[in-house]
Amino acid sequence: MIPRIGWIGCGTHAGEMLLPQLVRLPVRLVALADVNAERLALIGDRYGVARRYADGLAMIESMATSGELDAIGMAVGPKQHSELAAAALRRGLPVFIEKPPAATSAEAQVLADLARAAGKPCVVGFMKRYSTANRIAGNITRGAGFGPRASLLGEYMTAPTYFVGNADYTGFLLHHCVHAMDLVPWLLKEDVVSTQARSFEIAPGKLLLHVGFGFASGALATVVMGTHQSRGTPMEWWQVMGDQQRVEVRNVHEVRHFRNPPFKAADPAATLDAAVDTLVWEPNFTAAANEDHKGYHGLLAAFGRAVRGEANDAPDIADGVKAMRVLEAVVRSMGSGTAERV
Numbered sequence: 001m002i003p004r005i006g007w008i009g010c011g012t013h014a015g016e017m018l019l020p021q022l023v024r025l026p027v028r029l030v031a032l033a034d035v036n037a038e039r040l041a042l043i044g045d046r047y048g049v050a051r052r053y054a055d056g057l058a059m060i061e062s063m064a065t066s067g068e069l070d071a072i073g074m075a076v077g078p079k080q081h082s083e084l085a086a087a088a089l090r091r092g093l094p095v096f097i098e099k100p101p102a103a104t105s106a107e108a109q110v111l112a113d114l115a116r117a118a119g120k121p122c123v124v125g126f127m128k129r130y131s132t133a134n135r136i137a138g139n140i141t142r143g144a145g146f147g148p149r150a151s152l153l154g155e156y157m158t159a160p161t162y163f164v165g166n167a168d169y170t171g172f173l174l175h176h177c178v179h180a181m182d183l184v185p186w187l188l189k190e191d192v193v194s195t196q197a198r199s200f201e202i203a204p205g206k207l208l209l210h211v212g213f214g215f216a217s218g219a220l221a222t223v224v225m226g227t228h229q230s231r232g233t234p235m236e237w238w239q240v241m242g243d244q245q246r247v248e249v250r251n252v253h254e255v256r257h258f259r260n261p262p263f264k265a266a267d268p269a270a271t272l273d274a275a276v277d278t279l280v281w282e283p284n285f286t287a288a289a290n291e292d293h294k295g296y297h298g299l300l301a302a303f304g305r306a307v308r309g310e311a312n313d314a315p316d317i318a319d320g321v322k323a324m325r326v327l328e329a330v331v332r333s334m335g336s337g338t339a340e341r342v
């Protein structure tokens with residue numbers, strides 16, 4: 001089955017990241033919707049899609065009822081994700097929604113309930129799970145020999161661009177930090193049970209957050225997020241520690257797996273031992289080959305499998321609810337200054 005997809009939201013992210021990956025997959029992009037006529041025309045012409053709607057709901061109402069769609073995808077914004085995904089699920093259509101899945105965890109829970117009632121997938125855009133480097137790290141940390149995943153350190157920054165002049169950090173938390181709320185438990189393979197946030201507003205629009213995450217196993221995680229670094233520099237770094245092992249991912253493309261080698265200094269025959277020395281993976285950026293450093297292709301491929309009813313590991317709306325609950329605990333902790341249960 002080649003699913004017929006209707007896509008809502010022809011903005012920057014869909015145009016630059018998602019649709020170029022979606023059309024590489026065995027799917028047919030049969031309709032587009034955007035309230036912005038210019039964007040709709042640009043993207044519609046780019047992909048030769050004739051069915052165009054001036055609003056996402058109009059597309060769902062018209063095409064879902066006539067049975068012309070097998071699934072809906074969208075990259076719009078939190079409020080529209082929850083409203084439009086609900087409309088699609090109520091009509092029995094599988095859905096892909098970008099993050100954040102909704103503006104609140106309660107609204108995300110409504111989607112989770114609708115998806116369960118409809119028996120249809122509602123996939124959420126947590127693509128960091130599919131970044132090749134993050135997947136390598138995830139597979140190492142879950143592998144035999146890594147030992148208990150005891151701790152995670154991370155840094156995930158952005159720039160003041162959107163916040164200077166309007167120091168409301170809702171967008172930073174919802175659109176940026178929410179990725180960490182999913183990736184941290186995914187890398188540690190354990191749900192977050194508590195958070196403790198410390199924040200420092202360096203200047204209006206320039207916020208620094210140090211967030212501690214607690215886990216039932218006793219594992220510890222600390223992630224630094226902020227709006228005061230340049231988007232022209234690498235912004236993302238993760239490290240997971242096991243038992244005399246740790247794995248590090250820099251800027252979604254450089255993986256280092258440190259293990260337990262002996263000292264080399266006193267060994268005249270010292271060499272690099274494949275069993276214990278540090279392993280490094282970096283992609284060959286000059287290869288004319290498929291690359292998925294950010295993970296959009298892998299994520300949308302998993303969505304395609306979910307639509308076809310095949311086995312898949314796509315992050316779903318239940319993961320979206322969890323991430324939103326962790327995010328809300330972070331926000332409460334920013335206000336209370338104390339640890340908050342998720």
Ligand SMILES: NC(=O)c1ccc[n+]([C@@H]2O[C@H](COP(=O)([O-])OP(=O)(O)OC[C@H]3O[C@@H](n4cnc5c(N)ncnc54)[C@H](O)[C@@H]3O)[C@@H](O)[C@H]2O)c1
Pocket residue numbers: 008009010011012013014033034035036039054055056057075076077078080098099100125127175
């Ligand atoms: N996962 C990622 O890496 C990533 C990166 C960037 C953005 N995003 C997410 O993608 C979403 C969109 O971000 P963006 O930067 O593309 O924003 P954008 O504003 O460029 O695009 C949103 C588009 O949706 C359209 N729209 C609004 N209401 C609509 C409606 N009712 N029906 C149809 N179209 C409607 C707008 O006109 C606009 O063209 C956000 O939720 C954002 O967090 C995710």
